[in-house]
Amino acid sequence: xxxxxxxxxxxxxxxxxxxxxxxxxxxxxxxxxxxxxxxxxxxxxxxxxxxxxxxxxxxxxxxxxxxxxxxxxxxxxxxxxxxxxxxxxxxxxxxxxxxxxxxxxxxxxxxxxxxxxxxxxxxxxxx
Amino acid sequence: xxxxxxxxxxxxxxxxxxxxxxxxxxxxxxxxxxxxxxxxxxxxxxxxxxxxxxxxxxxxxxxxxxxxxxxxxxxxxxxxxxxxxxxxxxxxxxxxxxxxxxxxxxxxxxxxxxxxxxxxxxxxxxx
Amino acid sequence: xxxxxxxxxxxxxxxxxxxxxxxxxxxxxxxxxxxxxxxxxxxxxxxxxxxxxxxxxxxxxxxxxxxxxxxxxxxxxxxxxxxxxxxxxxxxxxxxxxxxxxxxxxxxxxxxxxxxxxxxxxxxxxx
Numbered sequence: 001x002x003x004x005x006x007x008x009x010x011x012x013x014x015x016x017x018x019x020x021x022x023x024x025x026x027x028x029x030x031x032x033x034x035x036x037x038x039x040x041x042x043x044x045x046x047x048x049x050x051x052x053x054x055x056x057x058x059x060x061x062x063x064x065x066x067x068x069x070x071x072x073x074x075x076x077x078x079x080x081x082x083x084x085x086x087x088x089x090x091x092x093x094x095x096x097x098x099x100x101x102x103x104x105x106x107x108x109x110x111x112x113x114x115x116x117x118x119x120x121x122x123x124x125x126x127x
Numbered sequence: 128x129x130x131x132x133x134x135x136x137x138x139x140x141x142x143x144x145x146x147x148x149x150x151x152x153x154x155x156x157x158x159x160x161x162x163x164x165x166x167x168x169x170x171x172x173x174x175x176x177x178x179x180x181x182x183x184x185x186x187x188x189x190x191x192x193x194x195x196x197x198x199x200x201x202x203x204x205x206x207x208x209x210x211x212x213x214x215x216x217x218x219x220x221x222x223x224x225x226x227x228x229x230x231x232x233x234x235x236x237x238x239x240x241x242x243x244x245x246x247x248x249x250x251x252x253x254x
Numbered sequence: 255x256x257x258x259x260x261x262x263x264x265x266x267x268x269x270x271x272x273x274x275x276x277x278x279x280x281x282x283x284x285x286x287x288x289x290x291x292x293x294x295x296x297x298x299x300x301x302x303x304x305x306x307x308x309x310x311x312x313x314x315x316x317x318x319x320x321x322x323x324x325x326x327x328x329x330x331x332x333x334x335x336x337x338x339x340x341x342x343x344x345x346x347x348x349x350x351x352x353x354x355x356x357x358x359x360x361x362x363x364x365x366x367x368x369x370x371x372x373x374x375x376x377x378x379x380x381x
Contacts, residue, residue, distance in 0.1 A: 002376040005319055009373050012312045016365070019308055033351045034297040043161040049308065054146055054176065056311045057183045058139045061191075064315075065132055097160045111143070119136050125129040170288040181273055181303065184310045185266045188318075192259055224287045238270070246263050249256040 004067030007079035008060055014086060015056055018049045021090075044097060048090045055086075055107055062114040069121025075114070082110040131194030134206035135187055141213060142183055145176045148217075171224060175217045182213075182234055189241040196248020202241070209237040258321030261333035262314055268340060269310055272303045275344075298351060302344045309340075309361055316368040323375025329368070336364040 022045045029039035037043060059082060067075045085106025092100040149172045156166035164170060186209060194202045212233025219227040276299045283293035291297060313336060321329045339360025346354040 002379040005376040006373065006380070008315055009319065009369060009376065012315055012369060016312055033354070034294070034301040040161070047161040053308060053311055054180060057180055057187070058143055060311070060315050061135055061139055061187050065136065100160070115136060115139060119133065122129040122132040122136065126133070167288070174288040181307060184307055184314070185270055188262055188266055188314050192263065220287070227287070242263060242266060246260065249259040249263065252256040253260070
């Protein structure tokens with residue numbers, strides 16, 4: 001489990017970094033809180049953070065529960081694909097939002113795989 | 128615990144499904160990212176997803192911690208009420224936002240109950 | 255761990271309370287769902303809730319994982335600083351958004367500290 005926990009913690013660190021980028025874009029744009037619209041760079045950075053937040057609430061439980069029932073050599077690589085996919089998504093969204101599909105699929109796909117694995121593991125241990 | 132974990136994973140699956148509905152509404156509306164306003168169907172689907180996200184960050188820890196201290200026959204039904212309540216909330220919000228109260232209470236209520244049970248369990252085990 | 259779990263549950267309760275304040279501001283403002291803009295008090299309360307949501311997805315895993323590897327007398331006080339920092343942030347944002355920096359740092363700082371401690375603990379247990 002420590003390896004799986006490290007991947008979960010790296011996903012948290014990545015998410016906090018995306019939050020830092022939102023703060024940078026707010027400063028650059030000169031938008032004052034609570035305003036959330038009016039600057040494209042800020043809106044993109046904010047959407048990256050929000051979309052990552054939406055995935056994180058799924059990732060953390062499915063990653064830790066899949067890691068409880070399956071060996072780390074199977075689960076850790078799936079978690080690493082998520083981390084790389086999110087980075088691609090962030091890069092694409094900032095530069096060309098229409099090209100964010102690949103990065104999105106490379107971060108949603110691992111979550112779907114971990115969800116299925118965690119469900120199989122838990123159902124198996126019901127009996 | 129496997130039964131409680133399955134309910135937590137079903138809540139994750141439901142949340143991902145709500146996210147899928149947001150994507151469908153974005154396509155239907157023709158809104159381009161990062162725009163988040165301008166189409167009522169999209170805004171409603173997005174509010175369903177965001178409100179569910181707000182509850183999920185509470186649900187996952189209180190469900191798993193309540194399940195650690197209390198028997199599954201008590202905790203699992205409370206989790207199932209949450210899942211049904213969220214479905215009612217989603218249906219109501221898409222069709223008539225002013226009628227979303229019942230579904231909202233049927234998903235917030237179980238979280239409040241699980242929070243109290245988890246707190247009681249943890250306080251009991253402090254000593 | 256029960257003490258650390260209680261702090262995690264108090265953070266959930268605090269977050270639900272911030273959500274309650276958003277509902278109060280919506281009623282007061284007369285804004286109808288799904289509208290999210292047009293009233294400063296509502297927008298501020300909503301931003302407090304969203305910013306807290308962004309931190310909660312980081313706090314819950316880092317708090318529980320740090321609590322797994324380090325003694326409660328070290329981790330619990332850091333969690334309490336987070337709870338106090340969030341209260342200061344909420345107070346400041348509602349009254350004078352530009353003064354929210356101190357409360358923000360007092361809630362982000364503990365998360366950063368817990369993240370580092372959790373990573374050190376997990377890496378240490380890898381070998």
